[in-house]
Amino acid sequence: xxxxxxxxxxxxxxxxxxxxxxxxxxxxxxxxxxxxxxxxxxxxxxxxxxxxxxxxxxxxxxxxxxxxxxxxxxxxxxxxxxxxxxxxxxxxxxxxxxxxxxxxxxxxxxxxxxxxxxxxxxxxxxxxxxxxxxxxxxxxxxxxxxxxxxxxxxxxxxxxxxxxxxxxxxxxxxxxxxxxxxxxxxxxxxxxxxxxxx
Amino acid sequence: xxxxxxxxxxxxxxxxxxxxxxxxxxxxxxxxxxxxxxxxxxxxxxxxxxxxxxxxxxxxxxxxxxxxxxxxxxxxxxxxxxxxxxxxxxxxxxxxxxxxxxxxxxxxxxxxxxxxxxxxxxxxxxxxxxxxxxxxxxxxxxxxxxxxxxxxxxxxxxxxxxxxxxxxxxxxxxxxxxxxxxxxxxxxxxxxxxxxxx
Numbered sequence: 001x002x003x004x005x006x007x008x009x010x011x012x013x014x015x016x017x018x019x020x021x022x023x024x025x026x027x028x029x030x031x032x033x034x035x036x037x038x039x040x041x042x043x044x045x046x047x048x049x050x051x052x053x054x055x056x057x058x059x060x061x062x063x064x065x066x067x068x069x070x071x072x073x074x075x076x077x078x079x080x081x082x083x084x085x086x087x088x089x090x091x092x093x094x095x096x097x098x099x100x101x102x103x104x105x106x107x108x109x110x111x112x113x114x115x116x117x118x119x120x121x122x123x124x125x126x127x128x129x130x131x132x133x134x135x136x137x138x139x140x141x142x143x144x145x146x147x148x149x150x151x152x153x154x155x156x157x158x159x160x161x162x163x164x165x166x167x168x169x170x171x172x173x174x175x176x177x178x179x180x181x182x183x184x185x186x187x188x189x190x191x192x193x194x195x196x197x198x
Numbered sequence: 199x200x201x202x203x204x205x206x207x208x209x210x211x212x213x214x215x216x217x218x219x220x221x222x223x224x225x226x227x228x229x230x231x232x233x234x235x236x237x238x239x240x241x242x243x244x245x246x247x248x249x250x251x252x253x254x255x256x257x258x259x260x261x262x263x264x265x266x267x268x269x270x271x272x273x274x275x276x277x278x279x280x281x282x283x284x285x286x287x288x289x290x291x292x293x294x295x296x297x298x299x300x301x302x303x304x305x306x307x308x309x310x311x312x313x314x315x316x317x318x319x320x321x322x323x324x325x326x327x328x329x330x331x332x333x334x335x336x337x338x339x340x341x342x343x344x345x346x347x348x349x350x351x352x353x354x355x356x357x358x359x360x361x362x363x364x365x366x367x368x369x370x371x372x373x374x375x376x377x378x379x380x381x382x383x384x385x386x387x388x389x390x391x392x393x394x395x396x
Binding site: 008034 | 206208209212213216217218219226227228229230232235238239240241242243244245246247248249252262263264269286287288291
């Protein structure tokens, strides 16, 4: 019996390595692409090639951009003395979408994890420490996830980074959040951090 | 505030159009690709380009292949007089994986659907009718999904295709299937089609 052409099998195998797609959904995605060759498959191939050729990590902060230094690090208006530490580029983008932070970032590229054997050197924490003096940083905002690894990383960073103010994002009820749907940890944190109504 | 580079935004937008990926998971997939540039992103771009350039629909049956005629249609050993009609190339691949059918296929590329305004001409049913005499087909096996649209299409095809035996896949309990988990329709069909134990 005949298999699918090897080019298709190879494409399915590659697509199946994307997060969120398994072997079955990768096959479905490939057939979807074949039916939309000019409108989706060819543009996607070109877009991937362009990203592969032109996008690189910022050598200062780890953000993605077209140059050696990303647009945020290259913008002198963002040298506010505030440095926001995030785990991943996706978190940097989330912060930027919120349009509430005017300083610069540092992307760790992960979190300390004993389980996954990720240590301080894997996350470039010495490089982060080096930026503090070089860029006149006065406050480091730790915008790390409220998970066990996130908390571990925060405590490690707070110990390592001396001579600057270290802050972290507030924990509490999300905007639009219903108490009914929140976990006990969030409700507890929100109650402990309660503030006077103005 | 800065957005992600336009190349990245474009790639996320294209990835989000794949079935199974939404805007959030597309962003996650793109970051996953960026972290695996040489091992995944570049090979994926090349694989997509190769598929876009070399893979086409078989002009006879609608299967995917590298030539004008797919390997199944080009194989004289598969001119058995049996023609298996499937809705989609994925179904053809599923039949081939089962390694139980030695004849040829006809891919409709969809199902008749009043709701989606898909009629007989959209599915190339006249082309299918033309193959019967030209290829000496003696039996048409309708391997269409057991859905409303699938049943409608089967009945339409059974009316249209004259002079050949028309069969359809048996309905019943799947191999390994537990009665407890099966819907009433399947159990009813399996009971009506019950057979003597040999």
